[in-house]
Amino acid sequence: MMNRVVLVGRLTKDPDLRYTPNGVPVASFTLAVNRNFTNQQGDREADFIQCQIWRKPAENVANFLKKGSLAGVDGRIRTRHYEGQDGKRVYVTEIVAESVQFLEPKRDGNGPRSEETNYNSGTRNENPFPDNDYPGISDDDLPF
Incomplete structure (x- = not known):
């Protein structure tokens, strides 16, 4: 059997980082996929898809992604249910990410960085647009 999801989209808001009672980080975010x-x-x-990622990658997502960031998510679909406050059963379908790729260089106030860091592997890559303005996004490009 197979349960595999690959998505590319933009975050609809900043990721929400929380910690379990045992101190394990978990980040939740919504990905808008055209x-x-x-x-x-x-x-x-x-489509607005709920995603969740655990442990060190969760902290990286919370530290380096924000509303509007372009990200690639690789993971699996999880369905669960719980009893709501009104006593009715609530069903939830979400993506449990195994990895999240940051698909745009981090910007500072002066434009693109000269280097991009792949925070999943710790390696550094040269910016493919060193002499040009990186083709960024405007508010008109966002689906929200």
Whole structure:
């Protein structure tokens, strides 16, 4: 059997980092993933997918991603349920990420950095756009 998900999208808000009672970090975030087609009005719609990542990668996500960041998520689908305050059963479907790739260089106030860090592996890569402005995003590009 197989349960595998690969997504690329933008964070809808800053990640929420929490710690279990045993001190294990867990970060939750929502990824907006554009659909491959437009609706009848010609607008591109997006799916908003709840994601969760654990341990050191959770801290990296919380420290280096923010609202609007482009990220790739590799993980699995998890479904669970619990009893809500009204006594009804609530079902939740979410992605448990095994890795999150940061797909844009971190920006400072003066534009792109000259180097990008891959925080999942600890290696450094040269910026592929050293002499040009990195093609960033504007508020009009975001689906939220």
